[in-house]
Amino acid sequence: MTILQLETVGKKFHDATKHSPLSVMLDPNYVDSSTQPTAFKSYPHFYRRFPLDQNNPLHKLIYLTSAITFEKKYKYESYHLRVNPSAGALYPTEIYVQIRGVKGIIDGIYHLEVATNSLTLIYELIDDGLESYILPNSLVKGFIFLVSCAYYRSSWKYKNRSLRYCFLDSGHHIGAIEAAAYVYQKGIQVLFDFDKISLNNDLGFENKEFITAGVVFGEIKSKTVRKLRSQIPFVSPTDYFEANLFIEAGYRNTISTNPKTDPILNPEIASVNPLFNCQSQDFSEAILTRRSARCFKSKSITQTEWQQIWHFLQQPLPTASKEKIEIYFIINFVEDTESGLYRENQLIKRGDFRERAKYLCVNQALARDSAITLFLTSTYTNYQTAMQYAGWIGQRLYLISNYLGIGCSGIGAYHDDVTQEFLGTNNDILYAMAIGR
Ligand SMILES: Cc1cc2nc3c(=O)[nH]c(=O)nc-3n(C[C@H](O)[C@H](O)[C@H](O)COP(=O)(O)O)c2cc1C
Missing domain, CATH: 3.40.109.10 (NADH Oxidase)
Structure with missing residues (x-):
């Protein structure tokens, strides 16, 4: 298979599994x-x-x-x-x-x-x-x-x-x-x-x-x-x-x-370990106590905490594969930081998008009450690999958040096309996540 065929076939499988407001209503997965x-x-x-x-x-x-x-x-x-x-x-x-x-x-x-x-x-x-x-x-x-x-x-x-x-x-x-x-x-x-x-x-x-x-x-x-x-x-x-x-x-x-x-x-x-800069005993504790947050309190995290988390996510993934994940996020509650939509830590749209975030994530309040709701996106070459990158980065997000005493949850259910439109990207949305108090 050529690279182009691999890209196209991956996209077909992704497109065939999109959620939309209608699809979620017709098939609620009971x-x-x-x-x-x-x-x-x-x-x-x-x-x-x-x-x-x-x-x-x-x-x-x-x-x-x-x-x-x-x-x-x-x-x-x-x-x-x-x-x-x-x-x-x-x-x-x-x-x-x-x-x-x-x-x-x-x-x-x-x-x-x-x-x-x-x-x-x-x-x-x-x-x-x-x-x-x-x-x-x-x-x-x-x-x-x-x-x-x-x-x-x-x-x-x-x-x-x-x-x-x-x-x-x-x-x-x-x-x-x-x-x-x-x-x-x-x-x-x-x-x-x-x-x-x-x-x-x-x-x-x-x-x-x-x-x-x-x-x-x-x-x-x-x-x-x-x-x-x-x-x-x-x-x-x-x-x-x-x-x-x-x-x-x-x-x-x-x-x-x-x-x-x-x-x-x-x-x-x-031979180099990722530069996580975490204390090993506490990190081991974070591994054993990691949990998904079931709700957030609409309270702020500090800018320093967020920058620590962002830095952690930026550490290179030790693999020779070359997929790229572009992270968009909605800031709801971060001290001294403007609310709005960001692409890779750059503000692209100012505003309060809490209700929007909830809607995009199939009405899950987690996305509205979080400090930050993130979307991991990509134009991949290999879909199977790119999706695993997203999960891998997701695990890093859970661990560093929990290590800092901040809650985190994966969000696999979101409306694909509406989210893409809101973010203003042609990248496919591979995964959403939320962190907060
Ligand atoms: C890929 C993935 C998608 C998930 N999607 C959602 C979601 O849409 N909503 C939600 O509340 N939790 C979601 N979760 C969290 C799971 O429900 C949670 O991991 C599971 O119940 C186990 O609990 P624990 O993470 O506390 O160990 C997701 C987790 C993963 C890994």
Whole structure:
């Protein structure tokens, strides 16, 4: 596929999942919650499991990427909330990690079993491994995380629009891995363009789960590693499944079939941690206590707080992919700062747009009562990658806001065309977010 074809096809899938005032009215997404597919994947009992030891820093790092941090109980059901947020708390993403050459851990591919805080060894390495799919002619002494989506968990409720949520949730999970690595001072590199189809096949995913990104950290050596010598058996990530051919096509058609010859950043950049300037113990606390704000008090944050948050968002994403996200935002309540619409921190329209923000976000009061409501936009080359960038930046926004004691929420539901018109941009709107008191 040429770059132009990739852009056009990505846009088609985006356009086909737009919300408008009419579409939201006609399809309000009501579902019977008792039919929700399970949000936890578990390999059969005969695979070896290794509980994550909180006193071992490498185990703790893996734990911090996906841990359950809160249980919300209702009369008939309970939800397990995690370090990563998820549209509708449906958690379509799964994490696999290849570990090689790390003392005390068997070289292998593990599934992170979030429900039990353990690693399930699903494949032992010999001279083979994930490198041959994601980073040909290299051997990674260290860790290769894979983020996947068990899409039915999300399409069960959000139907075709869940294509967006799978990619955004995946981006959030990348951000969660980045944050965990930051606490332990590990620089990461994120890969989006690789042979995902062969990898899905060899991991035994059938059509029910798909890899969206790889995150590498460790030492990268030049060496040929074989593809997996045998396919991993299929294990269903949900207790039941209904295919959604739109999502499957949306995934397949937005994979770049032109992987870059050099998917890795140059080594100097690769080894540098993002310049977050956060105190590691407090940042670790922010990871574990991160939550979505459910309402805001229409109160101001300070200009200094906002500049700290903005600075944090500006830190380069450690990836060789070249998508660009342009951030628009509506300032409602920031001390000593004019209310209005901004593009990349430049005021473009003065005024009080609180009610407008609420309307754009499908009447969600969060967008009106926030200090700032943000819109992450792009004219992308690769839609799948750009959406993950948006989720990744979204995770950074959650963490820095919560670190500073400010609330944050992702907003996946907004009226696409009306928002574009209000912002005065041809960029597609990939994600909205709100922060405030
Ligand atoms: C991609 C995405 C879209 C979301 N969209 C909305 C939204 O439109 N409105 C809302 O109130 N919360 C939204 N959320 C927040 C989720 O509801 C929240 O993450 C989930 O309930 C889990 O709670 P927690 O984030 O506190 O752990 C979104 C989260 C994500 C990651």
